[in-house]
Every structure is written in structure tokens, then in C-alpha cells.
Amino acid sequence: MKVLGIYGSPRRNGNSSILLTEALRGAAVLGATIKTISVAEVDISGCTECGGCDKTGKCIIEDDMQAIYPRLRDANVILLASSIFFYGFPSQLKALIDRSQAEWNRRRISKNPEELKRYDSGKGYLLAVGATRGKNLFEGVKLTAHYFFDALDLSYEGGLFRAKIEEKGDIRNYPEILIEAYEFGKKIVDEPSK
Numbered sequence: 001m002k003v004l005g006i007y008g009s010p011r012r013n014g015n016s017s018i019l020l021t022e023a024l025r026g027a028a029v030l031g032a033t034i035k036t037i038s039v040a041e042v043d044i045s046g047c048t049e050c051g052g053c054d055k056t057g058k059c060i061i062e063d064d065m066q067a068i069y070p071r072l073r074d075a076n077v078i079l080l081a082s083s084i085f086f087y088g089f090p091s092q093l094k095a096l097i098d099r100s101q102a103e104w105n106r107r108r109i110s111k112n113p114e115e116l117k118r119y120d121s122g123k124g125y126l127l128a129v130g131a132t133r134g135k136n137l138f139e140g141v142k143l144t145a146h147y148f149f150d151a152l153d154l155s156y157e158g159g160l161f162r163a164k165i166e167e168k169g170d171i172r173n174y175p176e177i178l179i180e181a182y183e184f185g186k187k188i189v190d191e192p193s194k
């Protein structure tokens, strides 16, 4: 199984990154092949809604996203990790997600309406960390993750969410969360595929 971890926070080695590293460790222990992308290490500009991908499924913007498209396609499982910024994803990650519109068009073009009801490429999971405790804290990112994975032909299978974590590295003060993330990584590799 090929697992792609996306580090979606621009803060290197921050709370969501620590969680993702633990989850990937768990997945690796069960034999998954692990690849990673970090939004802090790439330069991706926003989608301009130029329509360039509408008929081709290919984005015409030449930047680091071009090397990311095949990596998104290659994964059987994507583990997306992020901080919450204003009840959504950080803009660096949102740019990657918006640019996946090309993948949505690719999927739409290559599948018939019946096939579009299915997700044939694998599964997607979300790990998210926020500082506050509002009851809707993770609702925005859950929806966005769902439709990001939809564009990639992956079913959104839920995730792990932690509120009340703010300072860089604070999550290390909660070893039970790190264990939970490690076990989560194992679980996603163990789950039978549909």
C-alpha cells in the first residue's frame, strides 16, 4: 500500500506535523510505502479559474504543483494533516487543494456518470489541530477535505481532530494523542479496501 502524507501546515515541525509523523510511523510499521509532501517546501500558486483544465484535466500553470499531480495519483491512501486557520485550511494548503480542480476534471472526463458514484483510487483521511474549542472548529476542513479527496477519486474516511493545542510542539505534552495518531496510522493500513 502506498501512503502519501501531506504536511499541510506552513509551520515546520508544528503540531499537525508531529501528529502526521506519528501516523506515518504507524502505517510504515505495517509495511506501507510512505511518501510525503510538505506545503512549506513547495511553491504553489492559486487556481485562477482560467478553464485550462476543463477539457483536458491538465493544469496549465507551471509551478511545483506539476510534480505533485502524479504523486497524488500514485497514492492508495492520502493522509492530510493541517492546522486550522480561520476555521479553514492554511492558504498554502488551500492552493494545493484548489489546483486539484484539474484532477476533478480528469476524473469527470474519464468516468461515466455511474462510475462517478464510486471512488476507485483509494481512501483519504484528515488529521487536524486547532487552538480553540468551538463546536464547529473542524466542520469547514472536514467538508473541504471530503471534496479534495472526491476530486482525487478517493473516499473521505474521516480522521483525527484535536482542539486546544496552540504553541508550536504543544501536542508533545499529550502523549496519549501521539499514541492515538500512531494507532490511527496502523488502522488505516489494516482497514480492508472496498
Ligand SMILES: Cc1cc2nc3c(=O)[nH]c(=O)nc-3n(C[C@H](O)[C@H](O)[C@H](O)COP(=O)(O)O)c2cc1C
Pocket: 009, 010, 011, 013, 014, 015, 016, 017, 082, 083, 084, 085, 086, 087, 088, 129, 130, 131, 132, 133, 137, 165, 166, 167, 168, 169
Ligand atoms: C493565521 C492563523 C489562524 C488561526 N485560526 C485559528 C482558528 O480559526 N481556530 C483555531 O482554533 N485556531 C486557529 N489558529 C491556531 C492554530 O490552528 C494552532 O496554533 C495549531 O496548533 C497550529 O498547528 P500547526 O503547529 O500544525 O501549524 C490559527 C493560527 C494562525 C497562525
